[in-house]
Amino acid sequence: MAGLFSGCGGGGGDGGGQIPTELETIACNSSGRAPVVLVWNGVAGANGYRIYYRSAPGSYRQNLGEGLDAGGVTTYSVAGLVSGTAYAFAVTAYGLTGESDFSNEACQTIVE
Amino acid sequence: MSGSTNAIQGQFQAVAVAILLHLWAGGAAAAEQRCNDLGINCVCSEPLNTTTFAGGPDFWNPADSSSKQCSVEAGSPGGAIVRTSNTITSSADATALAALPSGHSVSRFVRANDNHTGTFFVGNGTQVSSTFVRIAARWYIWHTPTFDFKLEGSCDNSKIAQLDHGALVDFTQSFHTYNYLNFTPGVDCCVTGPGPNASVPSSQMKGKWWRFEIVMANRSGPNFDLKMYGKNVTDNGPELTLIDLDARTSVSNLTPPGLMSTILANNHRFSAAGTCRGWIGISHYMMAGWTTNAGQRIGLASEIESGGGGSIPPPTNLRVSELFEELRSSRLASVPQLPPSLRQWRPRPARSG
Numbered sequence: 001m002a003g004l005f006s007g008c009g010g011g012g013g014d015g016g017g018q019i020p021t022e023l024e025t026i027a028c029n030s031s032g033r034a035p036v037v038l039v040w041n042g043v044a045g046a047n048g049y050r051i052y053y054r055s056a057p058g059s060y061r062q063n064l065g066e067g068l069d070a071g072g073v074t075t076y077s078v079a080g081l082v083s084g085t086a087y088a089f090a091v092t093a094y095g096l097t098g099e100s101d102f103s104n105e106a107c108q109t110i111v112e
Numbered sequence: 113m114s115g116s117t118n119a120i121q122g123q124f125q126a127v128a129v130a131i132l133l134h135l136w137a138g139g140a141a142a143a144e145q146r147c148n149d150l151g152i153n154c155v156c157s158e159p160l161n162t163t164t165f166a167g168g169p170d171f172w173n174p175a176d177s178s179s180k181q182c183s184v185e186a187g188s189p190g191g192a193i194v195r196t197s198n199t200i201t202s203s204a205d206a207t208a209l210a211a212l213p214s215g216h217s218v219s220r221f222v223r224a225n226d227n228h229t230g231t232f233f234v235g236n237g238t239q240v241s242s243t244f245v246r247i248a249a250r251w252y253i254w255h256t257p258t259f260d261f262k263l264e265g266s267c268d269n270s271k272i273a274q275l276d277h278g279a280l281v282d283f284t285q286s287f288h289t290y291n292y293l294n295f296t297p298g299v300d301c302c303v304t305g306p307g308p309n310a311s312v313p314s315s316q317m318k319g320k321w322w323r324f325e326i327v328m329a330n331r332s333g334p335n336f337d338l339k340m341y342g343k344n345v346t347d348n349g350p351e352l353t354l355i356d357l358d359a360r361t362s363v364s365n366l367t368p369p370g371l372m373s374t375i376l377a378n379n380h381r382f383s384a385a386g387t388c389r390g391w392i393g394i395s396h397y398m399m400a401g402w403t404t405n406a407g408q409r410i411g412l413a414s415e416i417e418s419g420g421g422g423s424i425p426p427p428t429n430l431r432v433s434e435l436f437e438e439l440r441s442s443r444l445a446s447v448p449q450l451p452p453s454l455r456q457w458r459p460r461p462a463r464s465g
Contacts, residue, residue: 027308030432040430049427057309058316065255075433093424096321100424101412102350108432
């Protein structure tokens with residue numbers, strides 16, 4: 001399975017190494033066509049998952065609690081992304097006790 | 113008779129001292145929950161959620177804990193704050209408190225005067241046992257909406273963190289670490305970072321609370337490692353890797369002149385021509401250490417971010433499926449049109465047999 005999946009150094013872990021060349025863009029070493037299909041490892045106690053994404057340093061476009069609702073599955077296809085733009089994605093789990101913190105980030109630059 | 117009198121006086125003095133100590137600690141909060149959870153791995157904790165600061169004129173001891181206190185210098189135990197201009201105050205600024213995540217339990221934090229300049233350290237600068245091969249410090253910082261960082265307004269300098277042997281982190285239109293001239297090899301890295309997310313616009317820090325965490329490993333070298341993480345907790349932004357010495361080869365093989373222990377919030381500012389506008393607030397500084405270097409972190413303070421974390425752990429191993437790309441470009445290439453909606457696409461399990 002090695003090589004089948006790619007991530008980015010967006011935050012949280014020790015990975016990365018990309019240095020942004022412009023102030024308002026995301027460093028991303030993975031590219032592909034839209035839609036972006038995300039997969040993740042689920043967690044116990046989750047009733048569902050929400051997807052958040054951003055195309056610039058800083059906050060996600062969606063407020064906490066208002067991410068794209070993937071329901072109870074652990075994969076989601078994000079459509080409506082703009083070609084030539086790098087996106088960073090994160091996912092949360094939600095359940096009876098609220099919403100989790102963000103997962104690690106994955107990124108993808110959208111190409112034609 | 114004389115001996116009996118002395119004994120009584122001694123007992124009285126002991127009781128008086130105990131009463132004074134009790135009164136001094138009265139109303140003091142305990143170390144933060146994360147420190148209690150970490151047990152022996154918690155080096156020190158200063159929630160700074162207090163109205164009282166003992167000491168002065170240089171070293172200040174917040175009355176928020178009586179054990180596991182942080183000290184900027186060993187000569188002033190418990191002096192977790194150094195502010196030579198004597199303008200430390202306990203703040204309940206409504207704008208700042210309203211910018212903390214919902215559900216927080218903070219009522220006070222420490223701040224300096226408006227338009228402050230000069231020395232303003234918070235944290236622990238005393239030596240941490242070398243048995244901890246990995247140490248970290250975490251704090252929360254508020255920059256007022258009008259805050260001037262370096263090169264803004266007439267502000268000439270603004271620091272973020274102070275390390276041992278002169279090494280620093282500051283913010284000059286981006287986060288960067290520098291002044292490793294006392295290390296081997298001696299370098300004065302870096303204009304930006306090094307780090308994948310070093311270029312944060314200052315507008316995203318003004319009027320916001322950020323959680324900073326610095327982690328150090330290989331504390332005596334070789335290959336001294338420093339990582340700094342930052343998260344805008346006001347907007348619940350993603351955690352960013354602001355500094356990563358592994359990210360650039362010129363600073364990835366440094367050997368310090370001695371054991372690295374100091375991780376201070378360094379809020380020094382300087383203006384030759386005028387003032388540096390605005391002010392900084394600090395909350396929930398703590399330091400921890402581990403005997404292994406296995407990616408441990410302090411992470412969030414539940415007193416501040418209890419509403420954001422919930423009790424459900426976050427999903428892990430999020431990645432973009434390249435398997436889908438391979439399928440689309442090869443096996444599915446003959447399919448005339450992909451389904452209009454790929455929402456909740458799920459890879460088909462492999463067949464057995």
